[in-house]
Amino acid sequence: MKFLAVVLVLLSANVAWAAGPSAYEKGSFGKIKIDLSNRTSLQRGAKYFVNYCLSCHPAQHSRYKRVADDLGISEDLMRNNMIFTEQKFGDLMTVAMKREDAMKWFLGIDPPDLSTHVRAIGPQAVYEYLKTFYIDETRPFGVNNLHLPNTAMPHVLVNLQGTQKAVFHDETDENGKEHPVFDRFETLEPGTLSEAQYEQVVVDTVNFLAYLSEPAQLVRKRIGIGVLFFLVVLGALSYFLKKNYWMDIH
């Protein structure tokens, strides 16, 4: 009985949450297609990551050198254009900002380590997060987010995307309570990029983060292709060998 009660409470909490202040249909902003074979996309994503994200979010399981090697970025390019702090080429991608400062600035919420966090929430969530920031003057940074309501993160790509406002309409649930439900975004001020260009920036960044959250994927794919190739060659050899052995018997 107790168990049932707990389940019921959890269920109703879930419903209430689903119809919360910024309820929206997941996936309605498109689905991200991760393509780890697209090196130029991964390289651009790495550039966006170090420029726009690494100042707050560490990627403590990755080294600059490993990323450069995996993505075919030269050591010079990485050193001169992608490492902004005192860090060295072989260092882990940590953050210069002191953790206590980060805590104070961001309402007590530490920006998560993106190499592990993205593995937990998945690329689609990051994709929707980066696309659904909207102006909300009641929030400390003047922005809110559909994917993560009342987020503590500022909209760091706002110069590129521009500003947008969210339009909601009220829906009444079965308990007779009204909830605002997301309708659409309306552009307020355009950014330096077109909508399609901003989409590409988001796709590249998320593509890179998908790689970063599991760098072994690239190696696994390469090994996988190698193994398949080996099997095909082995298969062909065995076939001809068999033919050769049976030649005199037929």
Ligand code: HEC
């Ligand atoms: C100024 C600091 C700052 C910068 C720069 C920044 N973030 Fe964040 N980010 C945060 C904070 C703080 C949180 C925690 C937000 C929360 O839990 O409300 C966060 C949370 C996140 C999350 C977790 C979302 C979730 O659903 O749990 C993702 C993903 C993320 N950031 C991606 C990025 C990406 C990608 C960039 C670069 C384009 C970036 N962030 C740049 C501060 C920052």
